[in-house]
Amino acid sequence: MMINVMVATVLAASGQVVDLRPDLDKIVEGQGATAALARVSDDKRSRTASVGKRDLQRGGRPAANGYFRIGSVTKTFVATVVLQLVDEGRLRLDDPIDRHLPGTVPGGERITVRQLLNHTSHLYDYMSEPGYSTNRWRGEARFRSYQPRDLLKVAFAKQLPDDGRWHYSNTNYVVLGLLIEKLTGMPYGEQITRRILRPLGLRHTIIPGDRAGVPSPHAKGYEPMPELVDATRMNPSLDWAAGEMISTTADLERFMGALLGGRLTSEESLQAMRTTVQTGAGFGYGLGVQAYPLPCGTVWGHSGELIGYLTFAFRSDSGKSLTLSINPSTRNPSTEEVMGMAVKTFCGTA
Structure with missing residues (x-):
């Protein structure tokens, strides 16, 4: 396979910003991706890399500033708005959601806002039901429109065992989207736009609603069936506040920098966000953020998956950041491949 590569570096100071192009090349060559974007930065300079093909039929190099579906990174935006509402005194983290x-929510008198944010509510994940996961090919059903309360009906038809384990559930963030709308009287997406996107100038971040397309430029997303089929167009209302958003590497980097730099919430709320529970999955989970321990320290952010697209957006306390968009091919990139890039970025070793 011919691999198209574009690398751009913005220099503002001496020092090195790691080049992930060789790592992305290997993933594409190994059938782990049809296309991939990376943006690596410190507080003074950044490097972007683009590899693969934006369209397997027509070819062409993916744009380094291209759009992509960010999946569950949406949750960090939603959590930020909830914490801003906490800062405004409109609710408390330990309020029962029934208030x-x-x-x-069944049992809502016992489930708190904090438990929804950190996935300790034990609410069943509606995406575990056949036909309700946007990580899988759904044929023509991928254009169906869903309402949030329809998703909750699916979720509440089943119960998780209270086994003391951590359970990631997209249902939590559908409930949080409804919470934002109840407290503000506005669509949750409008609150994200007013409170985060406009103030930070994130002009390339979108809450699509029922719109099926991804703005141009973008690399197409594919799903192996087993032949690769174009999965780019879909109605993301099935994800709603749990994962519908679209963005770019530059916008996600700016958002994570502002959030973790204390520009979007109070210090108290940021500390609450960074207070994690153990997941048993190799990372801690706070209030809408994941904490990954690396040999050189912890990095904070979130990952996302939606059919045809994988996203990773993380930042260290020292100001380094890594944002990845990967379009999987016949397989997903391995954990070792992704974590290897993280260690290389944040720790300076491969």
């Missing part, structure tokens, strides 16, 4: 959305 604000009475009768919406």
